[in-house]
Amino acid sequence: MPPTLTEQSVRAALAGFARRAVDRPDLRAAAVAVTLACAGDGAVQVLLTRRAPRLRTHSGQWALPGGGVDDGESAPDAARRELAEELGLELPEAAVLGQLDDYATRSGFVITPVVLWAGPVSAGVSRPGARPLRPARGEVAAVYGIPLGQLDIDPIFLTIPESDAPVIQLPLMGRRVHAPTGAVLYQFREVALHGRATRVAHLEQPVFAWR
Incomplete structure (x- = not known):
């Protein structure tokens, strides 16, 4: 069984983690939201999405809510904005628990993962005291709550001829989630x-995600 997570325990773990930034001015800054939400039974889950199949880039892939950081915007603010735009989930600044290492992608971004505490949420049937999820159907095909027991799993590392770095795959829901999402979730699990x-940051993406 994975350790029990609370808002306070995650905040403390991230406060004690010396995150590493990536200085790549040639790449666009982006942020993703690692959102911790409480299910109906109080169990903590991480919200993961499946991108809509008709998106121009990375359609149908597993993803954390996120996108580019606007001029004058911080990574935490960008993550909260993208979370509101993609899932209809609006969280205050106080919901930010901390950040993980930056990850430079093959598609031209430096991603900053921002960890947020959403508390109780509901999709479909509303629950008293729970924030509703309203996915933007043009961007999000589905939303999943990944229980900690499923997230607390060892990754698979593969070698590919196109790179000297290992490709990471995280077995989730009977599928395999690749970097950058798989790498971010793996580091969250570890920290x-x-x-x-x-x-x-050294872990590779599959070739299909290089575009």
């Missing part, structure tokens, strides 16, 4: 669940 400062 927040086990207190290990595991680095993932």
Whole structure:
């Protein structure tokens, strides 16, 4: 069983984590939201999306809500804005628990993962005291709550002829989630669940995600 997570325990774990930024001015800054939400039974889950099939880039892929950082905008503000735009979930600044390492993608971005505490949420049937999820159907095909027990799993590492770096795959829901999403979730698992400062910036994406 994975350790029990609380808002306070995650905030403390991230406060003690020396995150690493990536200085790549040639790449566009982006942010993703690692959103912790409470299910109906109070269990903590991480919200993961499946991108809509008709999007111009990375259609149908597993993703964390996120996108480009606007001029004058911080990564936490961008993550909260994208979360509101994609899932209709509006969170205050106080919901930000911390940040993980930056990850430079093959498609031209430096992603900053921002960890947020959403508390109780509901999709479909409303629950008293729960924030509703309203996915933007033009961007999001489906939203999944990944229980910590499923997230607390060892990744698979593959070698490919196109790169010297290992490709990471995270087995989730009977599928395999690749970097950058798989790398971010793996580092969150290591830092927040086990207190290990595991680095993932060197892990490779599959070739299909290089575009």
